[in-house]
Structure formats: structure tokens, C-alpha cells
Amino acid sequence: MVERKCIGGIAFSKMEFVKEKYGDEGLKRMLEEMKKMGYDGPGRPEDIKLVKWYPFEHNLVFLRAFMNLFGKDAYRRMARGSFKREERFKMFIGWARTPEGIITNAGEYWHKFFNFGEFHGEMLGEGRARLVGRDIYVDPLFCEFLTEYFAGLLESAGAAGVRVQHTACAGSGAKECVWDVRWRATKVDRSISWSPALETGIEEIDRQHRYFVKILNDINSSISENYRSAFLRALRFMDHYAHWHFGSEEKYMKMYDYPQYEEHCKEHEKFYEYTQSIMNKAELQGITPALAYEVDKYLVDWLIAHIKGTDRRFAEFLKSRKLSMPEEQMPDEIKENIKG
Numbered sequence: 349m350v351e352r353k354c355i356g357g358i359a360f361s362k363m364e365f366v367k368e369k370y371g372d373e374g375l376k377r378m379l380e381e382m383k384k385m386g387y388d389g390p391g392r393p394e395d396i397k398l399v400k401w402y403p404f405e406h407n408l409v410f411l412r413a414f415m416n417l418f419g420k421d422a423y424r425r426m427a428r429g430s431f432k433r434e435e436r437f438k439m440f441i442g443w444a445r446t447p448e449g450i451i452t453n454a455g456e457y458w459h460k461f462f463n464f465g466e467f468h469g470e471m472l473g474e475g476r477a478r479l480v481g482r483d484i485y486v487d488p489l490f491c492e493f494l495t496e497y498f499a500g501l502l503e504s505a506g507a508a509g510v511r512v513q514h515t516a517c518a519g520s521g522a523k524e525c526v527w528d529v530r531w532r533a534t535k536v537d538r539s540i541s542w543s544p545a546l547e548t549g550i551e552e553i554d555r556q557h558r559y560f561v562k563i564l565n566d567i568n569s570s571i572s573e574n575y576r577s578a579f580l581r582a583l584r585f586m587d588h589y590a591h592w593h594f595g596s597e598e599k600y601m602k603m604y605d606y607p608q609y610e611e612h613c614k615e616h617e618k619f620y621e622y623t624q625s626i627m628n629k630a631e632l633q634g635i636t637p638a639l640a641y642e643v644d645k646y647l648v649d650w651l652i653a654h655i656k657g658t659d660r661r662f663a664e665f666l667k668s669r670k671l672s673m674p675e676e677q678m679p680d681e682i683k684e685n686i687k688g
Contacts, residue, residue: 484518
């Protein structure tokens with residue numbers, strides 16, 4: 349039988365929870381309890397390699413030790429909040445923007461983190477789904493962890509009134525572990541308020557970003573009224589304005605021999621790739637409210653991360669050399685293409 353394994357990020361998120369909630373003393377108690385149970389893995393969160401494969405038994409020992417020390421209510425809170433600590437795995441979970449995306453991608457998600465069993469989700473209607481795991485049962489504690497974990501995951505994607513029930517368990521003789529999942533859709537306000545935290549200090553970059561924010565806020569506010577129209581406007585925006593904005597940045601990076609030009613352009617490339625993938629998805633599956641909200645969340649998350657990361661580094665480069673970006677007028681055809 350193949351040894352069950354999971355990636356280090358699973359243990360990291362849990363140990364980090366203990367350290368944040370109970371301090372270094374709590375983490376020390378936790379590790380002592382785990383060692384009594386035979387644990388011989390890394391002793392500190394920072395010693396864990398996030399994407400290295402570790403014996404799943406390490407994870408199971410953690411769950412048992414945590415329950416022993418802190419009790420059932422704390423265990424549920426830890427399980428429900430674990431996803432928030434795995435935001436560092438966005439390269440794996442970029443689809444986790446809508447409840448529907450979480451359900452339909454559950455199998456792919458499982459195999460990113462575990463090397464055993466099969467997992468899949470299916471939509472049963474609006475706000476209803478089923479999650480099924482085959483050959484994943486190891487202990488009742490793990491099933492309980494998954495119940496709370498998926499509830500937290502769905503809530504993070506904007507679902508309200510989430511209820512996840514473990515209706516069948518392989519540990520009790522069933523062929524598979526099954527969860528019944530229900531939630532109600534809720535409008536997610538992802539409007540962005542322009543603030544000093546988003547400024548780069550280069551007026552032309554900030555001017556273009558402010559326009560970016562304005563259009564995204566317009567799209568967000570219109571999804572609930574006409575999701576189809578909002579989605580199409582978002583695509584036009586991604587295809588036309590973003591290309592113009594990126595081209596403007598790249599022109600001056602090249603002109604000024606910016607040393608991180610290639611790295612910055614790769615982020616732009618990923619944006620183009622996502623635009624194409626979402627267009628293909630809409631063509632194959634049709635435009636749905638979930639797809640409209642997925643694009644909206646992607647744009648907001650991407651913009652904030654991009655401004656605070658690569659754009660700010662480019663701005664610091666310009667300021668350190670007393671360089672600037674002259675104002676560029678947006679072509680009329682682009683303005684026309686992204687009108688609501």
C-alpha cells in the first residue's frame with residue numbers, strides 16, 4: 349500500500365493557528381503532546397517546507413493532540429479557519445472564488461494536497477451540492493475536520509447560510525464518505541476605495557489605476573442587476589483597457605532598461621491567459637452569475653496584488669532615478685469598447 353502523504357502547507361496552517369491563538373507556550377504544549385504520540389517531524393512552523401510531501405500520519409497526530417489539549421469547539425474553529433492560512437497557495441486554488449467553483453474543482457484541489465483517495469463534487473441545483481470521497485477515510489477526526497474545512501472554504505467564497513453535513517462515512521461501513529452541502533447565494537460587495545495604500549507615487553500610473561478601480565466598481569455594482577452585461581463588460585475591459593495599460597507600462601520599462609522587466613511582463617502574461625481561459629469557459633458553459641462574480645473577484649484581487657507588488661517596485665525604480673511616465677491619452681476606441 350502506498351504511504352499516505354500530504355504537503356507541508358497542511359501542517360503549517362494548523363501549527364500557525366496554534367501559535368497565533370495560544371502563543372509559543374501553546375505551541376510548545378502541542379508539540380510535547382504530539383511527541384508523546386510518536387511524532388518525529390518538524391518542531392516549528394518555519395521548519396516546514398510548504399510544498400514538500402510529509403507522512404499523513406503527522407497531520408493525524410496533530411488533529412488528535414489538538415483535540416486532547418483544546419477541545420471540540422476550538423477544533424472546529426481551527427478546521428473552519430484553516431483555509432484562510434492557505435492563501436499562500438493561490439497558485440493551486442485560483443478557482444476558489446465561487447461556491448460552484450469550489451464544488452466542481454474539489455477533486456483537483458484534493459490531489460494538490462493529498463496523494464491518496466479520490467474526491468469529487470457535484471452541483472445538485474442552486475445552492476445545493478454533494479461532496480464524495482472514496483478511499484479517504486483514516487479517522488473520524490479527519491472527517492470532522494473536512495466538514496468544517498469545506499464550510500469555511502465556501503464562506504470565504506461569499507456563500508451565506510452554509511451547512512455541511514457528513515451524511516455517510518466509510519468508517520461506519522459506507523462505501524464512500526459523503527457530505528451534503530447547502531448554502532444561499534449572497535451579493536458580495538467587492539468595491540474598492542482608492543486610498544494612499546494603493547498609490548505608487550507616479551502620477552500617470554496612479555491615474556490609470558484609478559480608472560481601473562472606477563470601472564471595476566461599476567462592474568461590481570451592476571452584477572446583481574444584469575450579470576450577463578456586467579460579465580461582458582468585464583471581458584471588454586480585460587481585453588482592451590488592460591492591454592493598453594500594460595502596454596504603456598512595458599513601453600517605459602523597456603525605455604528605461606528596467607531590470608525586472610521580464611518578471612513584470614510575466615504577471616501581465618498571466619492576466620492575458622486568464623482572460624482567454626474565462627472567454628473559453630463562457631463559450632463552453634455559458635455566462636452564469638457565478639462566472640460573473642468569479643471574474644469580478646479575480647480582477648479585484650489581481651489589481652490590488654499587482655499594485656502593491658510589481659507596480660510599486662517599478663514606481664520605486666522610477667523615483668530612485670528621477671524618471672517619470674508622461675501622461676498618455678486613452679484612445680477613443682478603447683473608451684467606446686468598455687462603456688457599460
